[in-house]
Amino acid sequence: MNLEGLSINLATTRGSFGFAEAVDACLQRGITAISPWRDQIEATGLKEATNIVRSNGLRLTGVCRGGMFPAADAEGISAAIDDNKRAIDEAAALGADCLVFVVGGLPKGSRDIGGARRMVEEGFGAILPHARAAGVPLAIEPLHPMYAADRACVNTLGQALDLAGRLGPDVGVAIDVYHVWWDPDLAAQIARAGRENRIFAHHICDWLVPTRDLLLDRGMMGDGVIDLKAFRAMIEAAGFHGPQEVEIFSAENWWKKPGGEVLDTVIERFRAVC
Amino acid sequence: MNLEGLSINLATTRGSFGFAEAVDACLQRGITAISPWRDQIEATGLKEATNIVRSNGLRLTGVCRGGMFPAADAEGISAAIDDNKRAIDEAAALGADCLVFVVGGLPKGSRDIGGARRMVEEGFGAILPHARAAGVPLAIEPLHPMYAADRACVNTLGQALDLAGRLGPDVGVAIDVYHVWWDPDLAAQIARAGRENRIFAHHICDWLVPTRDLLLDRGMMGDGVIDLKAFRAMIEAAGFHGPQEVEIFSAENWWKKPGGEVLDTVIERFRAVC
Numbered sequence: 001m002n003l004e005g006l007s008i009n010l011a012t013t014r015g016s017f018g019f020a021e022a023v024d025a026c027l028q029r030g031i032t033a034i035s036p037w038r039d040q041i042e043a044t045g046l047k048e049a050t051n052i053v054r055s056n057g058l059r060l061t062g063v064c065r066g067g068m069f070p071a072a073d074a075e076g077i078s079a080a081i082d083d084n085k086r087a088i089d090e091a092a093a094l095g096a097d098c099l100v101f102v103v104g105g106l107p108k109g110s111r112d113i114g115g116a117r118r119m120v121e122e123g124f125g126a127i128l129p130h131a132r133a134a135g136v137p138l139a140i141e142p143l144h145p146m147y148a149a150d151r152a153c154v155n156t157l158g159q160a161l162d163l164a165g166r167l168g169p170d171v172g173v174a175i176d177v178y179h180v181w182w183d184p185d186l187a188a189q190i191a192r193a194g195r196e197n198r199i200f201a202h203h204i205c206d207w208l209v210p211t212r213d214l215l216l217d218r219g220m221m222g223d224g225v226i227d228l229k230a231f232r233a234m235i236e237a238a239g240f241h242g243p244q245e246v247e248i249f250s251a252e253n254w255w256k257k258p259g260g261e262v263l264d265t266v267i268e269r270f271r272a273v274c
Numbered sequence: 275m276n277l278e279g280l281s282i283n284l285a286t287t288r289g290s291f292g293f294a295e296a297v298d299a300c301l302q303r304g305i306t307a308i309s310p311w312r313d314q315i316e317a318t319g320l321k322e323a324t325n326i327v328r329s330n331g332l333r334l335t336g337v338c339r340g341g342m343f344p345a346a347d348a349e350g351i352s353a354a355i356d357d358n359k360r361a362i363d364e365a366a367a368l369g370a371d372c373l374v375f376v377v378g379g380l381p382k383g384s385r386d387i388g389g390a391r392r393m394v395e396e397g398f399g400a401i402l403p404h405a406r407a408a409g410v411p412l413a414i415e416p417l418h419p420m421y422a423a424d425r426a427c428v429n430t431l432g433q434a435l436d437l438a439g440r441l442g443p444d445v446g447v448a449i450d451v452y453h454v455w456w457d458p459d460l461a462a463q464i465a466r467a468g469r470e471n472r473i474f475a476h477h478i479c480d481w482l483v484p485t486r487d488l489l490l491d492r493g494m495m496g497d498g499v500i501d502l503k504a505f506r507a508m509i510e511a512a513g514f515h516g517p518q519e520v521e522i523f524s525a526e527n528w529w530k531k532p533g534g535e536v537l538d539t540v541i542e543r544f545r546a547v548c
Contacts, residue, residue, distance in 0.1 A: 106483075106499055110499070111499050111500060111501040112501065113455070113456065113499075113501075117458070144419060144420065145418060145419045145420070145456040145457070146418065146419070146420045146485070146488075148455075148456035149456075149481055149483045149498075149499045150483050150484065153456075154458075155456055155457075155458065156458060158458075159458040181387070181422075182387065182419040182422035182423075182427075182429055183419070183429075184391070184428075184429065184430060184432075184433040207423055209380075209423045209424050210424065210488075211420070211488055214420075214484075214485055214488065224423075225380055225384070225385050225387075225423045226385060227385040227386065227387075
């Protein structure tokens with residue numbers, strides 16, 4: 001097995017590597033696909049980041065992230081739309097496969113999740129012309145329901161596909177095993193996502209038992225309870241054969257280890273259990 | 275507003291009260307509905323607990339809990355079935371409205387959530403004749419997806435209703451706002467639960483932002499982001515008018531306060547925001 005099927009989300013090595021160091025460490029190991037975060041791009045500078053990507057022939061399986069649409073007032077909503085347009089421009093400059101969206105949760109003080117969901121849809125509507133002009137595919141990432149209040153009020157693959165369906169044929173989904181592995185309707189919705197040509201990205205990590213923190217305790221593939229090979233089989237049966245993107249937030253474990261060791265473990269586990 | 279619509283799940287005062295003390299503190303405040311846990315019943319003794327319930331005319335909105343069906347081997351499965359039969363007998367002796375089920379997650383070492391779900395259904399099948407003979411309604415409680423691995427692999431109201439539908443007309447659901455508030459299909463599934471006469475219990479608390487622990491950081495009503503009045507309106511529109519049962523696991527906050535103070539706050543919030 002070569003490593004063409006593997007992409008590194010640069011959150012995974014955030015504990016020790018910035019953008020350029022992460023790229024170097026990936027290339028040393030034969031990994032040629034990455035997915036950076038906007039703060040990492042900004043720290044490097046968009047022009048320099050673009051040069052690094054192009055000169056090394058890197059594939060960007062995504063840019064993280066757009067979204068965070070709901071806001072308590074018109075000013076906040078407008079600021080979010082402007083920021084999302086900048087994110088689209090960055091993803092276009094970098095030639096990314098897609099811009100990944102964490103859509104946002106409840107505005108401060110709100111208990112109206114239905115209202116937040118409407119704000120998300122309106123936000124996408126406001127940026128779609130910009131994304132189409134830039135040629136950037138938008139990938140809605142349904143987030144685990146435990147993030148519904150504060151990070152993303154799109155919480156199932158079915159809900160994300162319904163939303164994408166209302167927005168248009170060029171909006172898709174990023175399917176992260178961590179967020180959707182539990183869904184009793186998962187197999188049917190992955191198959192549907194394939195039929196509708198909306199699988200833009202496939203993210204992997206693992207769900208640990210116990211999970212000690214809602215945000216920063218994701219597991220390395222193989223250390224948790226997700227059947228990653230079975231999951232990938234569903235993704236490929238649905239027609240997506242792009243890289244599996246490893247995205248691990250792990251404040252107390254992997255982020256404390258040297259980035260090279262993290263990448264070596266990723267490669268070993270990718271070959272063994274993905 | 276009187277307090278007939280309020281029930282106290284005795285987990286809420288677990289920090290300071292056993293069964294008898296909790297009952298006394300509830301009665302002092304005009305609360306006549308409770309829902310005890312099996313360890314609390316056992317500590318008091320089933321006969322004594324039954325005497326306390328009958329002599330005070332208490333309504334039991336549930337007994338917590340049956341379930342935990344999936345196991346790694348036949349011995350474990352058999353032990354779970356036997357334990358569930360004992361739970362049914364206890365709920366019958368106490369005259370509870372229902373026995374609440376936390377169905378269980380993955381057996382140790384398993385990554386097969388579909389298999390765990392089949393074990394749950396088979397477990398219910400094995401105990402249903404016993405429950406019917408005892409006249410105890412079984413209430414499946416869909417748990418938040420963050421518990422899919424280790425506590426319950428039934429994770430949406432729709433999934434619970436599908437399961438109940440396959441089991442029979444005398445199996446229903448316990449709808450806890452904490453577990454299902456995020457569900458984009460919530461309104462439709464509550465209405466369906468009503469049409470199918472399957473709402474056996476309504477549990478309340480609140481979802482805190484941030485949530486600091488996956489299990490033991492539930493909020494007091496009004497301190498989080500759930501629109502409890504709107505939720506209750508859906509429940510009542512679906513035909514359920516039984517008490518709202520307050521169930522708060524809160525190791526670092528409410529369990530550290532005196533039980534009387536917790537109950538006083540519950541009453542205040544129940545009147546204000548539920």
